Every structure is written in structure tokens, then in C-alpha cells.
Amino acid sequence: xxxxxxxxxxxxxxxxxxxxxxxxxxxxxxxxxxxxxxxxxxxxxxxxxxxxxxxxxxxxxxxxxxxxxxxxxxxxxxxxxxxxxxxxxxxxxxxxxxxxxxxxxxxxxxxxxxxxxxxxxxxxxxxxxxxxxxxxxxxxxxxxxxxxxxxxxxxxxxxxxxxxxxxxxxxxxxxxxxxxxxxxxxxxxxxxxxxx
Amino acid sequence: xxxxxxxxxxxxxxxxxxxxxxxxxxxxxxxxxxxxxxxxxxxxxxxxxxxxxxxxxxxxxxxxxxxxxxxxxxxxxxxxxxxxxxxxxxxxxxxxxxxxxxxxxxxxxxxxxxxxxxxxxxxxxxxxxxxxxxxxxxxxxxxxxxxxxxxxxxxxxxxxxxxxxxxxxxxxxxxxxxxxxxxxxxxxxxxxxxxxxxxxxxxxxxxxxxxxxxxxxxxxxxxxxxxxxx
Numbered sequence: 001x002x003x004x005x006x007x008x009x010x011x012x013x014x015x016x017x018x019x020x021x022x023x024x025x026x027x028x029x030x031x032x033x034x035x036x037x038x039x040x041x042x043x044x045x046x047x048x049x050x051x052x053x054x055x056x057x058x059x060x061x062x063x064x065x066x067x068x069x070x071x072x073x074x075x076x077x078x079x080x081x082x083x084x085x086x087x088x089x090x091x092x093x094x095x096x097x098x099x100x101x102x103x104x105x106x107x108x109x110x111x112x113x114x115x116x117x118x119x120x121x122x123x124x125x126x127x128x129x130x131x132x133x134x135x136x137x138x139x140x141x142x143x144x145x146x147x148x149x150x151x152x153x154x155x156x157x158x159x160x161x162x163x164x165x166x167x168x169x170x171x172x173x174x175x176x177x178x179x180x181x182x183x184x185x186x187x188x189x190x191x192x193x194x195x196x
Numbered sequence: 197x198x199x200x201x202x203x204x205x206x207x208x209x210x211x212x213x214x215x216x217x218x219x220x221x222x223x224x225x226x227x228x229x230x231x232x233x234x235x236x237x238x239x240x241x242x243x244x245x246x247x248x249x250x251x252x253x254x255x256x257x258x259x260x261x262x263x264x265x266x267x268x269x270x271x272x273x274x275x276x277x278x279x280x281x282x283x284x285x286x287x288x289x290x291x292x293x294x295x296x297x298x299x300x301x302x303x304x305x306x307x308x309x310x311x312x313x314x315x316x317x318x319x320x321x322x323x324x325x326x327x328x329x330x331x332x333x334x335x336x337x338x339x340x341x342x343x344x345x346x347x348x349x350x351x352x353x354x355x356x357x358x359x360x361x362x363x364x365x366x367x368x369x370x371x372x373x374x375x376x377x378x379x380x381x382x383x384x385x386x387x388x389x390x391x392x393x394x395x396x397x398x399x400x401x402x403x404x405x406x407x408x409x410x411x412x413x414x415x416x417x418x419x420x421x422x423x424x425x426x
Contacts, residue, residue, distance in 0.1 A: 077332065077333060079359050081358070081359070082359065109306075115305055116304065116305055116306075116357040116358065117305065117306045117307065117357070118307060118356060118357065118358075119306075119307050122307065122354070122356060123354055157356065157359075158358065159357070159358025159359060161358065162358070
């Protein structure tokens with residue numbers, strides 16, 4: 001084929017090349033877009049001590065305290081390097097026609113700078129939580145009147161090589177309350193007081 | 197027809213032939229791509245991470261080691277904790293063998309349960325014996341033995357980053373299937389698309405398989421009793 005042919009056909013050739021690349025790239029990104037759960041860009045950062053809005057409620061991390069090991073029950077069998085952290089979360093659910101937003105089904109994760117995550121109320125601490133009167137979820141404690149903000153306290157079990165200042169709290173509701181217009185992959189990424 | 201008139205028609209014919217060849221090549225390429233497109237199962241197949249005993253195998257979110265210094269053990273009957281501390285332990289006889297595999301396992305990103313199974317050379321899979329619901333450290337008093345009971349079986353245990361779990365896994369395997377066994381692990385109860393699947397060759401050749409068969413103890417216990425801590 002002569003040089004003239006290439007010159008005449010270049011728009012078509014360019015179009016064909018773009019189309020060919022597209023047929024490879026598009027399905028890849030299409031697949032990637034399906035994996036939206038807990039994407040980095042779905043995080044809604046909340047500065048330390050501030051209120052964050054998520055799934056029909058306002059949330060504020062009041063603080064995280066390290067439990068003194070000597071204060072823990074003696075029959076609580078923990079690994080030697082374990083440390084119990086207690087988070088205090090303040091919640092202000094929106095008022096709805098049928099009461100207030102359902103925020104009970106919260107999943108909380110403390111995550112360190114290396115990407116390691118620890119869930120709230122692990123199995124090891126269930127009995128201790130029940131005895132100490134800590135919550136197992138974010139629902140309003142029984143007997144408290146609906147309306148004003150309330151506080152839930154949830155324990156975590158972490159190894160002692162994780163400085164609390166290296167942690168952030170991730171919060172999402174699983175499943176989202178019915179009628180919520182929140183994106184399913186969105187979550188709150190809350191800074192700890194004095195943390196990163 | 198003169199030569200001047202024949203020239204353009206020959207050029208047209210050549211261009212037509214060239215276009216036809218290009219079109220056929222493109223169609224062939226499309227056909228080839230279509231035939232070789234990975235299937236749904238292939239696209240989401242687990243990613244195998246291979247290892248050997250004695251090596252700490254690092255997969256996504258999971259680190260596993262089958263310690264080389266701890267031996268594989270075999271037994272004819274699996275003895276697990278009884279319902280109560282004073283009840284006799286449960287016994288599960290096997291027409292094959294119970295194989296006990298030492299393991300050290302740690303979640304490196306998120307907390308989750310792990311799943312494990314053995315796979316033989318023909319692709320048959322063997323699930324581990326479940327952990328007993330007995331509370332660790334529960335009192336044990338039976339057959340003249342007394343103390344606190346700790347189970348070594350860690351099948352399905354919930355793993356937490358920073359807290360490695362060490363113990364054993366117990367599998368019931370036909371006696372003639374020991375050779376070439378691989379242990380496979382993944383994090384989470386369900387396998388997710390493109391999940392990391394750790395595959396560790398237990399290194400059982402023909403001679404070792406025979407030795408393990410010969411060394412099978414009548415009773416293989418999944419727990420130990422520590423005396424004096426009652």
C-alpha cells in the first residue's frame with residue numbers, strides 16, 4: 001500500500017485503533033466499577049471531634065480510651081500483647097415520620113496506618129461487653145427517650161504495637177436503613193482526637 | 197481494450213483483493229478473540245499462592261505457615277472434648293486415617309474467619325473436623341485425669357490482625373490418599389472473586405505416606421489437659 005493510502009485513511013485507522021483499545025479497556029473498568037464496596041474514594045473524612053453526616057444521622061467520635069489491663073476481669077483470657085480500647089460515639093439520628101432513622105446496624109472498624117483493621121466487639125470481648133454494659137451496635141440504649149443525641153460505647157481488641165494516634169475509625173451501616181439515599185459504598189472515616 | 201483502460205481495472209481488482217484479505221484477517225482475529233475469551237469462572241478464579249512447609253506464605257490479608265519442625269500426625273480414632281467436663285471425650289473412628297496438620301495463621305489486614313481443606317492428587321477435597329464448642333480452659337475430670345482443657349483444633353477460628361493463631365487441623369482422609377496432599381486456605385467463609393488461595397504442598401511422597409500410615413496412633417486427641425490449674 002502506498003504512502004498516499006495511509007495518508008487518506010488515517011482518520012479511519014486512528015478510529016479503529018481507539019475502538020480496539022476501547023474494547024479491551026472498557027470491560028476492565030466496567031468490572032472494576034462493580035467493586036465499589038469500601039472504595040477509598042467513598043470515604044467521607046471527618047476531622048477529630050467534629051460531627052459527620054452519614055445515612056440519616058450525625059455522628060461524632062468523642063474519644064478512644066485504652067482500658068487499664070488491671071481493671072479488666074481476671075477471667076477474660078486475652079493474648080499477652082492484647083489491649084482493649086473503648087470508643088465513645090455520639091449519635092444524633094434524624095427525626096422521621098415514624099420516629100427516628102434506624103442506625104442500629106453499624107459496622108465499626110479501627111484502622112491503622114498500615115491498613116490493618118479491627119472490628120468492634122469481637123467474639124473474645126462479647127461476654128465482657130455484656131457484663132460491663134457496653135453496646136453491641138449503635139442502636140439507642142433501651143429506655144432512653146427518642147430525640148436527643150445519645151452515646152454508645154464499643155470495645156475493640158488490638159495488639160499493643162498499635163499506637164492509638166495511628167488509628168482512624170471507619171463507620172458504615174450494613175444494611176443501610178430502608179429509604180436511605182446514601183450510596184452503598186460510602187462510609188465515614190473519622191479522625192481520632194490527637195490522631196492522624 | 198487498450199493498455200490504458202486495463203491499468204485502472206487491475207488496480208481496482210488489487211485493492212479489492214487487499215480489502216478482502218484485511219477483512220478476512222479482522223474476522224479471523226475477532227473469531228479467535230471470541231473463542232479464547234476467558235470464561236466467567238476463569239475470570240473470577242482464585243489466585244493461587246503456593247508454598248511449602250517451613251515457609252511463611254504471605255497472601256492478600258493472610259499469612260500462613262505450616263511449621264517444618266512440627267510433625268504431621270496420624271490416628272485411627274479422633275478424640276474430641278465431651279459435652280461436659282466430667283463426660284467422657286467423644287470418639288470418632290475412621291475407616292481411613294485422621295491426619296493432624298500443625299499450622300500458624302494470621303490475618304494481616306482485616307479480621308475474619310479462615311477456611312481450609314485438603315486436596316488430593318485427583319482434586320478430591322477433605323474438610324477439617326469442626327472445633328468443639330467447649331470453652332478454652334474448661335475444667336476436665338475424667339479417667340483419672342484432671343485439670344483445665346485446651347483444644348488444639350483451630351479450624352474456622354476467627355482471626356484478628358496482630359494475634360497469630362497456632363494449633364492443629366484434623367482431617368479424615370482415606371489411607372491411600374495421603375500421597376501428594378496439599379492444604380488450601382483462604383480468608384473468609386466464602387471465596388470471593390479473585391480471592392487469594394494459599395496452596396501448601398505437605399510434601400508427602402510415597403515413603404512418607406507409608407510411614408504416616410504405619411505411625412498412626414490408635415487415638416488422636418484434639419486437646420490437652422493441663423494439670424494443677426483447676
